[in-house]
Amino acid sequence: MLKLYNTLTRKKQIFKPLKNNLVRIYSCGPTVYDYDHLGHAWRYLSDDILRRVLEYNGYKVKHVMNITDVGHLTSDSDTGEDKMEKTAQEQKKTAHEIADYYTKIFFEHRKKMKMLVPNIICKASGHIKEMIDLIKILEKKGYAYKTSDGIYFNVKKFPKYGKLSGNTLDKLKAGARIEINKEKKHPADFALWKFSPKNKKRQMEWLSPWGIGFPGWHLECSAMSMKYLGSSFDIHTGGEDNIFPHHECEIAQSEAATGKKFVNFWLHARFLTIENQKMSKSLKNFYRLEDIEKKGFAPMALRYLFLTSHYSSKMNFTWQGLEASQNVLNKLYEAMADYKKAKRICFESEKKFPRAKIMENKFFEAVNDDLNTPKALGIVWNLIKSDCPDSIKKSCLLKFDKILGLGLDKIKPRKIKISAPIKKLLQEREKARKEKNWQKSDEIRNNLKENGYLVEDSLQGQKISKIKKLF
Ligand SMILES: [Zn+2]
Known part of the structure; x- marks a missing residue:
């Protein structure tokens, strides 16, 4: 029985797919204007574990991830520059070149971390039509209005706004700072479509029924998730910084358009800190996977380190912790190399070791309890320390690794040199x-x-x- 913590209900709940045996998941992907860092690796690893656990439970998974290559402004409240266009200008490249370059690196990093590839990877710039269609529906239903700089979603028309983050309209109005955009009807109203500036040509802009411009950031995730997964689907994931305003706005515009519940389970990974500090450019602690490798650590050691923390607790990365993880991982690989030599013993003898079966059950209980990987790793070491025969340890560990993804299947049997x-x-x-x-x-x-x-x-x-x- 799989239980997941749902941000929407603020409870751990039993998970069941909405339709038959298929689990439909949408993950907010990266905005590809810069290198991805350890914070991304941490956040996307929880998606990877989720998917592996669902598959272990016998579900078929359809996993969609977007790539934001347009519309994400430097401020989450629809102001500032487009992150993609800004970098393109700085690097004297086109926004597409920038997007392609950082997308490629992002997926290379995922591969090194043994994260499964999503079934569908979709770019925002390739789904402008779907986004325009969604605005048309919202406009027709009376949820959208026009200002001098774009088309906005009228949050007052959607009273359930705030149900995910707790930022209800009253609270937002009371706490609102002086609004830059005086034409907005409520401070929480957000852009569905932004017009291109009159005095400047953007690299990425499209013709729409309302004027030349580009989509608001939140819109892409609603349009693409519903295109590939249907108007109601099982799980939406993101980092905790996505809860507000991004996911709150996704819910508002999707449910306003369809009249149906958008997503059943919302899963959010907590922040990653570096040596107890927030990652920031000024502290020069925006570490990338390359920084780990340059210091002689394997990407798998980082994966192991991340597995020692629960996705919904804060992950504090330290170099000392990484070194310890590398050492423990080496021991695990050594143990596996020994077990690989072992021949499978007959079924009758396996029966003599019910402890192995108990540990196996405990391992899957742990991961089924809201993806508790730290607990699961504890069971891995209990098994290794136990008196079970090597062949049993090997078969158990290979099963566990379907979820841990540490590459135990690739470990070669140890050859010993005899003098x-x-x-x-x-x-x-x-x-x-x-x-x-x-x-x-x-x-x-x-x-x-x-x-x-x-x-x-x-x-x-x-x-x-x-x-x-x-x-
Ligand atoms: Zn998103």
């Missing part, structure tokens, strides 16, 4: 066993053990492995 004296001892033992000289055979086994080797007898003969001190 000539050890080889000789093994031959002597083989001979003793043939002669049924059990005492000598045991003596040699103890001798090997003192030298750090474990010998097990199987149908195929003696099996030797190095005794490792993991702890």
